[in-house]
Amino acid sequence: MRILVDMDDVLAETCKKFEEIWKEKHPDLICIPAEQQPFYYFTDCYPKEYAPLIEEIRMSKGIFLSLKPTEGGLEAITEMKSKGHEVFICSSPLTGHETCASEKYQWVRHYLGKEWEKKTLLVPDKTVVSGNILIDDKPEITGIAVPSWEHIFYDRPYNRHITNKRRLTWDNWREVLKL
Ligand SMILES: [Mg+2]
Structure with a gap:
């Protein structure tokens, strides 16, 4: 086969890494734990105004290797x-x-x-x-x-x-x- x-x-564990970086960078913003993530795309899970912050993490160099x-x-x-x-x-x-x-x-x-x-x-x-x-x-x-x-x-x-x-x-x- x-x-x-x-x-x-x-x-x-991509979602978990995102959660980890998100918490570290934005400790005062809401954080959705990876094991409860309601939508496939991070941007669909968070308020619209967070989109640039999400993008910054997604696009960061080294994230996929880490x-x-x-x-x-x-x-x-x-x-x-x-x-x-x-x-x-x-x-x-x-x-x-x-x-x-x-x-x-x-x-x-x-x-x-x-x-x-x-x-x-x-x-x-x-x-x-x-x-x-x-x-x-x-x-x-x-x-x-x-x-x-x-x-x-x-x-x-x-x-x-x-x-x-x-x-x-x-x-x-x-x-x-x-x-
Ligand atoms: Mg996948």
């Missing part, structure tokens, strides 16, 4: 690969961020090594990538093609309103994928 695995908030791996995620994809599956990391770099793509490659090299860097696909449109499944936290994944993969949610609070798709965490992925 060919398995595509997203990075942000699947293999790496993300902590999601507990159990790197072990899970390594296990999938060892079971003979073809696993690719599949992530869309943040448009307009100068170093996002190179930070993502560096992150993979740092935590997983060069072999996995070669298995990392950075693409703005995931629908053109072929695979059996795509593990992703994003509520709606759209693009120019009809996806060949089944979208399986990585469980996050902002995708729980969609109930017609399978979902997993790095605790129960073996049962959900029946691997």
Whole structure:
């Protein structure tokens, strides 16, 4: 089976890092904890006037390299690969961020090594990538093609309103994928 695995908030704790920086930079403003984040985009979660402050953090250099791996995620994809599956990391770099793509490659090299860097696909449109499944936290994944993969949610609070798709965490992925 060919398995595509997203990075942000699947293999790496992007929302948690945002929360951490937000609290540090703006201790007197409201802060929405990552585990309660109601919408996929940070800007949809906060009052409109905070948009420039949010953008400043999202666009900051080094943020993607500084993300902590999601507990159990790197072990899970390594296990999938060892079971003979073809696993690719599949992530869309943040448009307009100068170093996002190179930070993502560096992150993979740092935590997983060069072999996995070669298995990392950075693409703005995931629908053109072929695979059996795509593990992703994003509520709606759209693009120019009809996806060949089944979208399986990585469980996050902002995708729980969609109930017609399978979902997993790095605790129960073996049962959900029946691997
Ligand atoms: Mg993601």
